[in-house]
Amino acid sequence: MLNRIRIVLCTTTHPGNIGAAARAIKTMGLSRLVLVTPRLFPDHQATAMASGADDVLASAVVCASLAEALEGTVLAVGVTARRRDLSHRMVSVRDMALEAVHELSQGDVALVFGTEMAGLSNAELDACQLLANIPAEPDFSSLNLAASVQVVAYELRQAFLQDKGEVAREFPPATHEELEHFYQHLERVLRVIKYLDPENPRRLMIRLRRLFSRSRLERDEVSILRGILKALHPADEGSSRPL
Amino acid sequence: MLNRIRIVLCTTTHPGNIGAAARAIKTMGLSRLVLVTPRLFPDHQATAMASGADDVLASAVVCASLAEALEGTVLAVGVTARRRDLSHRMVSVRDMALEAVHELSQGDVALVFGTEMAGLSNAELDACQLLANIPAEPDFSSLNLAASVQVVAYELRQAFLQDKGEVAREFPPATHEELEHFYQHLERVLRVIKYLDPENPRRLMIRLRRLFSRSRLERDEVSILRGILKALHPADEGSSRPL
Structure with missing residues (x-):
């Protein structure tokens, strides 16, 4: 191990x-x-x-x-x-x-x-x-x-x-790539909805990343979040890439 | 500390x-x-x-x-x-x-x-x-x-x-010098009583040191042991050095 x-x-x-x-x-x-x-x-x-x-x-x-x-x-x-x-x-x-x-x-x-x-x-x-x-x-x-x-x-x-072999996490955590795809998706949508100004991004994405990092997202949760993003902006071409 | x-x-x-x-x-x-x-x-x-x-x-x-x-x-x-x-x-x-x-x-x-x-x-x-x-x-x-x-x-x-500041040991442990003086005293007495053969010491002193090391001798205990040694062989000139 x-x-x-x-x-x-x-x-x-x-x-x-x-x-x-x-x-x-x-x-x-x-x-x-x-x-x-x-x-x-x-x-x-x-x-x-x-x-x-x-x-x-x-x-x-x-x-x-x-x-x-x-x-x-x-x-x-x-x-x-x-x-x-x-x-x-x-x-x-x-x-x-x-x-x-x-x-x-x-x-x-x-x-x-x-x-x-x-x-x-x-x-x-x-x-x-x-x-x-x-x-x-x-x-x-x-x-x-x-x-x-x-x-x-x-x-x-x-x-x-x-390690006493405690019960493993019930649900698999998201991988690095799944998280990165989620953050990219999130950022695209935030730009589209003009919540994120590319000319003046401040620290918005960094703060969002940290917020989600603390929660240690599970794979299914990332799917849900991306589902929400897709619902917010169905035309986003990048969201069609596999999770 | x-x-x-x-x-x-x-x-x-x-x-x-x-x-x-x-x-x-x-x-x-x-x-x-x-x-x-x-x-x-x-x-x-x-x-x-x-x-x-x-x-x-x-x-x-x-x-x-x-x-x-x-x-x-x-x-x-x-x-x-x-x-x-x-x-x-x-x-x-x-x-x-x-x-x-x-x-x-x-x-x-x-x-x-x-x-x-x-x-x-x-x-x-x-x-x-x-x-x-x-x-x-x-x-x-x-x-x-x-x-x-x-x-x-x-x-x-x-x-x-x-460290939660547990109660300190009630009795002070012996110092390195006190232990060494004790071992020297012990060795002298063992030679005098011919239990230890200087021509063939085997591992006697080493084994005795290890035995006493495990017990983490207190200062008073060393005094007692040296008192015993002195009683065993009162003429030992080295035993008069201060503890």
Whole structure:
């Protein structure tokens, strides 16, 4: 089941950190590393720091975008050191791990890490349904990237070992693509009805995304919402694409 | 209270790991790094990897022996990835953290880490009263040194934050020096009474140390034991040193 967890590293600067992350996840029984536009990979520094986790590096998937990295996931969690001025739901990595492991019965779960210097961008955060925080010293809260990956992988393993196999969610959650198609559909309709002004969008779509993210939409709920959108604007050509 | 925790690194090979460990502990609000015979320190790689935790490096204490590093501690915990063929008590780092934080009201607590390649030696383990294990994948259980320090410091911080201030131990535990004086006294007496053959000591003292380590001796109990030893062999000149 731990093989359903993707560790997604966004735009990593130092290849040594990729190798150290590979080692970190392998010690905890995870194996899937996904690299979004890494600056340098493969690289000998990555191999040196992997220190035996060569198999994880060899099977790492390089993606051109975070959206590609998240394809098919049922939960994407952004890992962040800072409190964010957001309406995203934010939990500790310990609580996140329990939730994430529980979700594995439904499909793949992604843990998303930002760059070494700046963490996750707001656009990257918006692709996540949940934020997880490593409780740290407020004045010095920035863990090394591989150290963050180690703590998160550690918590996932501990949660997995203690998971009592509670009853799985009754209804399947929407996948990343289903959610994205919904947001695109929603935005088109909002433009058509002139609620969203393309010249002055403000933060409308971002706020709507966050609102829906917190609710962890189920697949059937997305169908219902898209049904409503279609009813609002039946001529929308994009709404005919499959759900 | 977290300032009472010493992170003790034994014979570290790579100075970069010392710097990364300094950063790791600072993110969790710890500050005391103790280095037992590091191969290279100070060093620019340590400073580079500390990444802002220069104060922790600057105040790091370098010791010539583990015994010196443990002076004045009331609990020394050996961190080990492997199961050991020992009669030491071994717990998970999560359970250890709860115990260790609880002990801080009594005095300093040390977390002892071995070398990058081989971990803690048996002699180093014998100086500890408790072993703590990071639950990892059995086939690939060796975390990077700084990653281990990060997980341990993380668990200590979480335990500290959730510590409900239970009633402190009623009686003060013995310090490292009190225990060592007791073991020396015991060994002298065992030789005198010819229970211990210096030509063929087998593992007698090691087994006795482990036995007493598990019981977490209190100061008064050590006084009682030394009183017994003195009564057994009143002429022992070493027994007159202060407890």
